Amino acid sequence: MVSLNDSVSELAGVGPKRAQALKSLDIENVNDLLTYFPFRYEDLQAKDPTELTDQAKVTLKGTVAAAPVISRFGRRKTRLNFRLLLDEHTIIPVTFFNQPWLKDKLEVGNELAVYGRFDAKRQSLAGMKIIASTDDGGGMGSIYPANKEVRQATIQKLVESAYDAYEPVIVDLIPEPLREQYRLLHRRQMIHDMHFPAGDAAAQAARRTAKFEEFYLFETRLQIVKQQDHTLHGQALTYDLPKLKDFIASLPYELTDAQKRVVNEICYDLKRPVHMNRLLQGDVGSGKTVVAAVAMYAAITAGTQAALMAPTEILAEQHANNLAKLFADFPVNVALLTGATKPAARKTLLPQIANGAVNLIVGTHALIQPEVAYHDLGLAVIDEQHRFGVNQRQALREKGQQPDVLAMTATPIPRTLAITAYGEMDVSVINELPAGRQPIKTSWIRSNQVDSTLRQVKAELSSGSQAYVVTPLIEESEAVDMKNAEAIYERFKEQFEPTYKVGLLHGRMKNDEKNAVMDAFKANEFQVLVATTVIEVGVDVPNATVMLIYDADHFGLAQLHQLRGRVGRGKKASACILIADPKNELAVERMTTMTSTNDGFVLSQKDLELRGPGDILGKKQSGVPDFKVGDPVADLNILSAAQQAAKETVASPDWADKDANLALAAFLSTTAHQNTTMD
Ligand code: ADP
Ligand code: MG
Numbered sequence: 001m002v003s004l005n006d007s008v009s010e011l012a013g014v015g016p017k018r019a020q021a022l023k024s025l026d027i028e029n030v031n032d033l034l035t036y037f038p039f040r041y042e043d044l045q046a047k048d049p050t051e052l053t054d055q056a057k058v059t060l061k062g063t064v065a066a067a068p069v070i071s072r073f074g075r076r077k078t079r080l081n082f083r084l085l086l087d088e089h090t091i092i093p094v095t096f097f098n099q100p101w102l103k104d105k106l107e108v109g110n111e112l113a114v115y116g117r118f119d120a121k122r123q124s125l126a127g128m129k130i131i132a133s134t135d136d137g138g139g140m141g142s143i144y145p146a147n148k149e150v151r152q153a154t155i156q157k158l159v160e161s162a163y164d165a166y167e168p169v170i171v172d173l174i175p176e177p178l179r180e181q182y183r184l185l186h187r188r189q190m191i192h193d194m195h196f197p198a199g200d201a202a203a204q205a206a207r208r209t210a211k212f213e214e215f216y217l218f219e220t221r222l223q224i225v226k227q228q229d230h231t232l233h234g235q236a237l238t239y240d241l242p243k244l245k246d247f248i249a250s251l252p253y254e255l256t257d258a259q260k261r262v263v264n265e266i267c268y269d270l271k272r273p274v275h276m277n278r279l280l281q282g283d284v285g286s287g288k289t290v291v292a293a294v295a296m297y298a299a300i301t302a303g304t305q306a307a308l309m310a311p312t313e314i315l316a317e318q319h320a321n322n323l324a325k326l327f328a329d330f331p332v333n334v335a336l337l338t339g340a341t342k343p344a345a346r347k348t349l350l351p352q353i354a355n356g357a358v359n360l361i362v363g364t365h366a367l368i369q370p371e372v373a374y375h376d377l378g379l380a381v382i383d384e385q386h387r388f389g390v391n392q393r394q395a396l397r398e399k400g401q402q403p404d405v406l407a408m409t410a411t412p413i414p415r416t417l418a419i420t421a422y423g424e425m426d427v428s429v430i431n432e433l434p435a436g437r438q439p440i441k442t443s444w445i446r447s448n449q450v451d452s453t454l455r456q457v458k459a460e461l462s463s464g465s466q467a468y469v470v471t472p473l474i475e476e477s478e479a480v481d482m483k484n485a486e487a488i489y490e491r492f493k494e495q496f497e498p499t500y501k502v503g504l505l506h507g508r509m510k511n512d513e514k515n516a517v518m519d520a521f522k523a524n525e526f527q528v529l530v531a532t533t534v535i536e537v538g539v540d541v542p543n544a545t546v547m548l549i550y551d552a553d554h555f556g557l558a559q560l561h562q563l564r565g566r567v568g569r570g571k572k573a574s575a576c577i578l579i580a581d582p583k584n585e586l587a588v589e590r591m592t593t594m595t596s597t598n599d600g601f602v603l604s605q606k607d608l609e610l611r612g613p614g615d616i617l618g619k620k621q622s623g624v625p626d627f628k629v630g631d632p633v634a635d636l637n638i639l640s641a642a643q644q645a646a647k648e649t650v651a652s653p654d655w656a657d658k659d660a661n662l663a664l665a666a667f668l669s670t671t672a673h674q675n676t677t678m679d
Contacts, residue, residue: 002169004031005670011162021149022158033162034170036155037194037210037629038142041203042129046113049086052120060125061113062086068106082106084114084125096127105130115141140197159195167192173667174216175660178645185209208638211630215639218627219646221668222423227650234275235401237378239267240301247297247330251290258282258432259291265428266295266406270302270379276404277397279385279422282430283600284410284565285437289319291430292381293326295406300332300359304378307361307403309368309396311387313338313511314518314534319383320362322540327360337363337372340511368395377403385409410565411558412601414608416632419643439598440568444552444578444591453577454495457546461500461527465545465572469530470563471506472551488550489530501526507534533559535566542570552578552594553587557607560590561600586610608633 002010007029009019019028027033046061068082080096080103094114096102105112116127129141144155170188172179179186185193185205190213193206244267248255255263262280269276282288296306308323310316320336327334335349335358352358356375361367365388377400382393385407397405413422445453457467469492471485489504496502503526505517514534521529522541529535529544547567552560560578568574578595582588593606632639649655649664656665 002166004029004034004166004169006030006166008033008158008162011158011165013161014158018150018154024147024149025145025155030162030166033158034166034191034195035210035214035628036144036159037207038144040143041140041197042115042143043140049090049092049118049120049123052118055117055119057116057128058118059113059115059131060084060086060092060118062092062111064106064108064110064112065091067108068103070100070103090123092123092125094125094127102130140199140203142195163192163195171663173664174213174645175649175658175664177660178216178649182212182641182645184212187213207629211635211638212642214627214630215632215635215642216646217668219419219423219643220649220664223646223650224668226424234273234404235304235378236273237270237299237302237304237404239270239298243301244294244298247327248294250329251326253434255290256287256430256432256434258430259287262291262428262430263294265426266291267298269426270295270298270404275402276406277425278404278406279413279425279427280406280408280430281412281427282408282410283412283433284562285569286410286430286433288383288408288410288430289322290326292383292406292408293323296323296360296379296381297327297330297332299379299404302378304376304403305353305356305359305361305374306379306381307363307367307374307377307396307399308381308383309388310362310364310383312534313340313364314514314539315383316362316364317515318518318540323360323362332360333358334360334362337361337366338511339364339366341366365392368392368399372399374400376400379404379406381405382407386411410562410600412604414601414605416608416636416639419639420632423643436571437568438571438573440564440574440576442564442576442578442595442598444580444595447550447579447581450579453548453579456575456577457528457548458496458500460546460575461496464543466521466524466527466529466541466543467546467548468535468544468566469528470535470547470549471530471532472554484550485530485532492528492530496528500528502528502530505529505531505534507532533563535563539566540569541566545570545572545574547574547576548579549576550579553580553582553591557590557593557603557610560594561603564594 007019008014008022008027009016010030014022022028022033025036027036042057043059047058049058049060052058062084064082065085066083068080070078070080072078078098078100080100082094083091084094085091094116113131114125114127115129115131116125118125142156142159144152144159146152146155167188170191172187174184174187178184184190190206190209193202194210197203197206266276266278266280269278280288280291292308296308299306308319310319316338317336320334323332324334335352337346337349337353341349349358350371350373353361354373354375361374366372380396380399380403382388382396382405385393386409393407397403407425413427418427460467469488471488485504485506489502492502503517503521505514509517517529518539520526524543544567547564549555549560549563555563564576567576578591580587580591582591590610593603597603630638649661655661
């Protein structure tokens with residue numbers, strides 16, 4: 001019996017060579033081919049030229065009025081001209097480039113239709129294709145993404161013959177009740193109308209169903225993975241609630257309601273014998289670190305170890321210091337392990353990690369090196385998780401006995417990405433800042449206005465505050481970044497010293513140097529810190545209330561928001577000044593967006609629209625799968641509906657046995673390629 005899983009080599013005209021070529025388009029079986037959809041259609045319905053204004057691609061019908069003339073130009077280029085009589089009054093010139101062989105089809109008196117670009121002003125047609133008039137030709141011509149190995153015409157022919165041969169075995173994958181609820185086409189009709197639509201309306205209806213189906217299949221797979229992840233493994237961490245309460249009571253402030261809520265969500269997961277895979281999302285300054293501290297202490301009171309992985313050494317060290325302070329009166333041994341840890345220290349530390357003598361390990365990706373063996377890792381926390389690659393996050397998950405994982409991010413994740421890239425994680429959101437925070441006032445100035453701004457900075461400093469100055473970012477070269485930073489450092493020294501002291505921080509400095517600078521700035525030993533983007537993540541100096549960002553237009557919104565989040569962390573009002581002479585519209589839009597909102601969620605949605613998912617989630621891997629017809633940003637409504645539908649489908653454990661789901665279950669179990677991202 002034939003099935004859509006049949007290899008394309010079963011089709012007439014597909015030998016090993018062509019099968020190989022089709023593979024370059026990701027087409028291996030008949031289903032791949034039938035869901036290899038056109039990206040646009042040519043309107044082959046003949047048009048009345050008097051109704052056309054402007055330039056448009058159209059089909060015009062007529063009679064060849066004068067024999068074609070071929071002329072040559074350039075090297076090997078030809079131009080074929082003839083006249084087409086459209087009706088009794090209108091004759092237009094038609095030109096074809098580099099298709100001299102068409103001459104044979106163009107005898108005077110022949111009736112035909114020509115598809116091409118019509119220029120209404122000049123009343124001329126640049127021909128692209130000739131359609132014999134006897135051919136009823138009408139309707140829509142499907143145009144497929146093709147490449148050098150597989151040409152357009154080949155795809156068209158193969159799709160046609162595949163549809164003819166396999167039409168009877170195309171069955172609905174979306175269960176009938178859902179298909180009706182969302183008013184979708186039957187799969188057979190959808191596939192037919194995607195390839196051979198009768199007109200625009202049919203094509204659009206088919207496309208809507210095709211998008212829904214694509215998202216729905218993706219989401220169903222994701223939900224299945226999520227269910228398995230929950231039930232397969234996982235340790236139940238029986239933490240000591242009274243001890244946890246003591247720790248929370250010892251904090252120098254009360255947790256916000258949002259912090260309390262997410263602490264509860266996390267602790268509930270820890271206690272269950274399921275494998276936690278939770279994303280903790282909270283705007284910069286919302287207080288994620290202390291939430292992580294509570295969760296890690298919970299794991300420790302359950303007798304296991306906890307680890308916290310941060311993207312930079314500065315941040316890891318800051319966390320280690322803060323945590324050591326928070327846990328000073330508690331039975332927690334904090335250790336720091338980074339690439340900068342000296343060999344001797346490392347040599348004593350590794351056995352302590354392996355035998356459980358230290359129970360809270362803070363570090364960079366040094367934590368996931370193969371030599372680092374844990375005694376009993378119960379909880380792994382990843383700070384600023386979008387700065388890590390998928391593999392690094394995975395490696396931490398695989399340490400020890402499958403620890404529960406809490407991934408933290410300050411970049412609010414737009415719905416599109418929450419559904420696709422993070423669909424298999426549970427999400428907790430801290431949607432509230434600690435009390436008493438004042439909104440950061442952001443302004444944008446041109447580089448020739450810097451002088452007046454420096455007066456504003458001095459005024460802030462004279463009231464006892466501190467300032468950051470972020471220097472230009474030249475993507476290609478750390479060396480150039482450093483030079484820029486040094487030049488600006490010199491300028492600020494001239495301007496501010498001796499009244500105020502100025503410090504410098506850049507990526508090329510040794511770690512001890514960096515740490516010394518950060519510590520001195522924290523201790524207010526100097527008041528102005530000139531820095532490259534090393535300070536981007538997590539650095540916490542509440543007394544800093546002004547930030548100046550040079551060449552702000554070189555940064556993305558998410559990154560600017562992160563930078564800006566270094567101020568506004570205390571009770572005083574803060575300001576962020578963007579210095580930029582943007583060169584294009586998009587950059588102007590980024591600047592005005594920054595000055596108009598402090599809401600990280602709004603910004604990341606905007607960033608997603610302006611720059612795409614890669615820039616939000618980090619260059620390494622956005623984790624958003626490549627969909628064929630659906631666009632997860634533009635088609636968010638369909639995506640959300642499909643997610644909802646998929647959740648309903650797999651909600652009950654015996655979903656695959658239900659009649660309405662049989663075809664879907666069979667399809668999912670036989671399709672090898674999965675585009676679910678396992679994160
Ligand atoms: P982020 O979420 O950006 O990582 P942090 O965890 O660094 O934020 O917290 C930002 C600042 O807010 C820190 O100085 C922290 O001590 C403080 N903080 C955290 N929670 C509270 C709270 N509930 N009340 C007051 N200050 C808090
Ligand atoms: Mg943080």
